[in-house]
């Protein structure tokens with residue numbers, strides 16, 4: 131029995147008919163074809179699927195689409211404007227904060243939630259915040275540098 | 287996951303009614319435990335009753351000498367609420383040690399204690415601070431709430447509304463976390479309040495338990511040295527790939543001492 135879900139997705143009002151068991155990440159990737167949000171583990175561990183729901187970072191593989199009825203959702207696709215990278219994306223490029231890039235959208239959405247509440251985080255605060263984001267390539271050092279630099283660029 | 291009917295009641299009575307009517311209804315709070323369990327097909331509710339819109343279950347407030355935390359309060363809300371940080375910093379620190387930021391943004395206190403995972407953190411706070419669990423039908427003393435491995439005193443269709451924590455004179459929570467999940471391999475809450483000293487241990491046994499010998503010694507002298515002479519038995523403690531029962535018994539004393547130091 132399908133249910134209609136209406137949300138704001140990256141600033142646009144959209145709706146879709148889904149099964150109650152449809153995950154938010156399936157709605158985003160398979161229905162709306164925004165494939166920047168990744169599925170790594172599908173078991174709430176890796177953070178590749180992190181998006182913002184009403185401004186808070188969450189794991190979209192562990193949320194039902196029906197739970198976010200009426201919510202404001204932002205994905206990695208909301209960041210670049212008119213072909214210009216967001217300062218945090220630019221910082222990842224400049225500081226080699228990614229190798230294969232699979233974890234990157236989730237890491238960036240997670241980092242932006244940190245910076246919204248803590249515009250100038252210390253290295254330890256960044257490392258602790260990344261508890262829910264696994265990266266199998268970089269060893270994290272360049273991710274931490276990139277987030278620091280991105281935060282600085284955002285402070286202007 | 288198996289198919290189910292999703293319901294989103296607007297009030298507490300409506301939620302209880304929907305759960306009573308359902309063949310096999312389950313309440314859905316943050317979903318951080320329930321959704322992974324459903325994906326693994328370890329549970330297959332006929333109806334999911336989402337508690338998100340129930341005003342009765344929301345919010346944190348101070349009432350006399352107690353902090354009342356609504357059942358659907360997220361771990362992140364506990365961390366960021368000024369009353370909790372000022373009056374019950376041990377609870378804010380405990381909530382901040384759970385999982386990762388995204389789990390804390392969704393997971394709730396009601397879901398955590400209803401689930402009664404042997405390695406969950408909140409059970410140590412409920413028992414270690416002498417809290418009272420308020421449900422839609424009654425109040426349950428924290429000491430009587432956890433009854434076994436993943437088992438609680440809740441009846442079918444009974445809903446946790448809030449948890450009331452008396453404000454202690456001093457308290458601290460120390461845990462030895464699993465480095466991957468941050469669940470407690472051993473976590474100890476020590477508090478001193480109007481009803482004396484409490485030492486509650488999570489992660490080590492099938493469910494949270496108190497250590498009366500430590501409580502008695504600390505009531506005489508609230509200092510880490512008094513725990514030195516107490517031996518914690520490894521009998522009936524958990525043993526898994528993370529830690530042996532002997533190691534857990536050792537950790538109980540180490541974490542208890544650290545908690546006493548942090549609380550003084």
Ligand SMILES: Cc1cc2nc3c(=O)[nH]c(=O)nc-3n(C[C@H](O)[C@H](O)[C@H](O)COP(=O)(O)OP(=O)(O)OC[C@H]3O[C@@H](n4cnc5c(N)ncnc54)[C@H](O)[C@@H]3O)c2cc1C
Pocket residue numbers: 174175312313314315316317318319320321337357358383384385386389392393394395396397398399400401403405406407408444445446447467468469470
């Ligand atoms: C990656 C990861 C790491 C984690 N790390 C930790 C950790 O370090 N420490 C820790 O303690 N926990 C940890 N957790 C668990 C987390 O704290 C969960 O949020 C919590 O156990 C369940 O809360 P929930 O609100 O998500 O409940 P749900 O998953 O929605 O529900 C869990 C159970 O409780 C029932 N329930 C929910 N609310 C009520 C209510 N008000 N009344 C009656 N029954 C109710 C549901 O029916 C269900 O059976 C982790 C989880 C994940 C995914």
Ligand code: FES
Pocket residue numbers: 168169170171172173174175176177178179180189190191192
């Ligand atoms: S895919 Fe969601 S946490 Fe890994």
Ligand code: FES
Pocket residue numbers: 227228229230231232233234264265266267268
């Ligand atoms: S860049 Fe490959 S997983 Fe992080």
